[in-house]
Amino acid sequence: MNIEDIYRRYQELQVWVGWTEESARRVAATVELITPHLVALIDDFYDEIGRHPNARKVITGGQAQIERLKGTLRQWLRELLSGRYDRDYVARRWQVGWRHVEIGLEQVYTNAALSRLRIGLMRVLHENWSGDQRDLQETVRALNKLLDLDLAIIEDAYQYEYAARLQRSERLAAIGQVAGGVAHELRNPLNVIKTSVYFLLNAHNPSSEKRAEHLQRIERHVSLADGVITALSNFAKMPAPKRMPFAVEQCLREALETNPLPETVQLALDCPASLSPALADIDQVRIVFANLIRNACEAMPQGGQLSVTTRVVSGGMEIDVADTGTGIPPEYLSRVMEPLYSTKTRGLGLGLSIARAIVEKNGGSLRVVSKPGKGSTFTVFLQTEHPQETHRL
């Protein structure tokens, strides 16, 4: 976040808590009174930190570091009482929150330690105040507002930096996941290519048929490797859907035609002719159906029944693609639509995440119920051109 934004935020907060020039003047007027007590306040502050093991552990540099930190706190207190609360002041407060993320000091300890410091400052004021009591009350109120503002900026910086770091580490984890999935899918064709090349270079007396066989194999696996990369980049840049009314039955039949069922799988297709046209991109929805049909067949290696059932629901229609296959264990169910997650030994694990992304971009939704040993049912919701009711339940 840039300093102008931070400073604007600080000024907003000043207005909220009712901070004025007068408040600044009152705080600045306490310098002489408080300064003789700074060392004691600072020592007390670090004693407090020392009482919390989780706070203490971030101080890794021993006594020398504590002395340095005490110097920083002394500087912080001097600035606090300086009466000048400009951009530089706010930037240095922001830096404190940033630094705490950097060293791994949780915000609760900043809050606790600052509360301690606040009590100490107030005690010093009360014990040494020689003027009017009403002035003391106003001064205490001003100092509290200033400390609240400081804490707000430190906490804001902490949260901002913390979230940014979390995002960076999540991005790294995602890259790791992609790399793992791609590694497996690419290494298999690479392994074939490498071994064929080795054979061609080293075989003692290969026949010309053998040589041709290995060359064709190399070509085939270069295409396979290329297909992995195509699948990934298609996933990354899915085109915006062109939503037009279309007949779902026709789309289902096309998907079934390009993905013929194994002989052991029986099809039960229930699609009433009266069904209104769906409103979505037919080319994209065909990909969804194809993925769901392929998955269903792969879940039934010993054969079974594939049931495709459509029905009218509020706001549109639902299409069930149900198999009588192996089912998905409950612990995997929430993850099967995540990209690059697969319970199969082959494949990138993109099929269902592509299906879900497509359906959602087309204004629909995809959900799954499954029973291990019984089978899974994937349900696609699509909007229709003339929905029966305007709102989905």
Place this chain on the structure above:
Amino acid sequence: MTHSASILVVDDEADTCRNLSDILTDVGYQVDTALDGFAALKLVRQKCYDIALLDLKMPGMDGLTLYRQLRKICSKTVALVVTAYANEATAEEALAAGAWQVLPKPVDLERLLCLVEEALNQPLVLIVDDDPDLCANLWDLLRERGYRVVIAHEEDEAAHHLQEHAFSIVLIDMKLPRGDGSQVFQRVRQSNPQAHTVVITGHRVELDPLVQRVLAEGADAVCYKPFDVPHLLSTLQRLTERSRPQS
């Protein structure tokens, strides 16, 4: 001699099987391939392979499960596990299960061929003992020291293995289910005259006359149970070194 050794290649990628088969056949090994664990186990029941080259991640039965099953059928087989995942944990698991080496995919073929040759040069040891736990311990212990180990729990099994393989060393328990170990000893002398024999027994006093007789007939050493492991290992090492110039 080692070039007529048998190798089983298991990978769910048919082209990988074909390629490894072409390469290994070309240098003179006998190669069979299987596309999954079930087909592989069927082959292993018919033939005890010298080496198994196993893909780790396969549908149906993964390479590790396959190896655990395979070991029960043929303990001699040296397993080389191939994996596309550079994953330390699975590699360690494979090694803990008794696999000899874990190789990353794509496979470095020069290294693979060296390892195959090295495995085939590892001395072959037959353990004849009816205690399965002891045999399992000895398998781990000796495998780690670079021996290939075949286990027989009773006389007929021992006779079968002696027919099939040429052993460097045979360890014979003197008390077996159907009598004393001296019959097995005699069989070793007939079918594996090159093999060194080590008599093992937990009955130091009762079986002493028998042990003395077998030693007199040419057994190389005796080890008493519970084993003094360093002594057992040094005995085996001494015997393999003695037999090396002949092989």
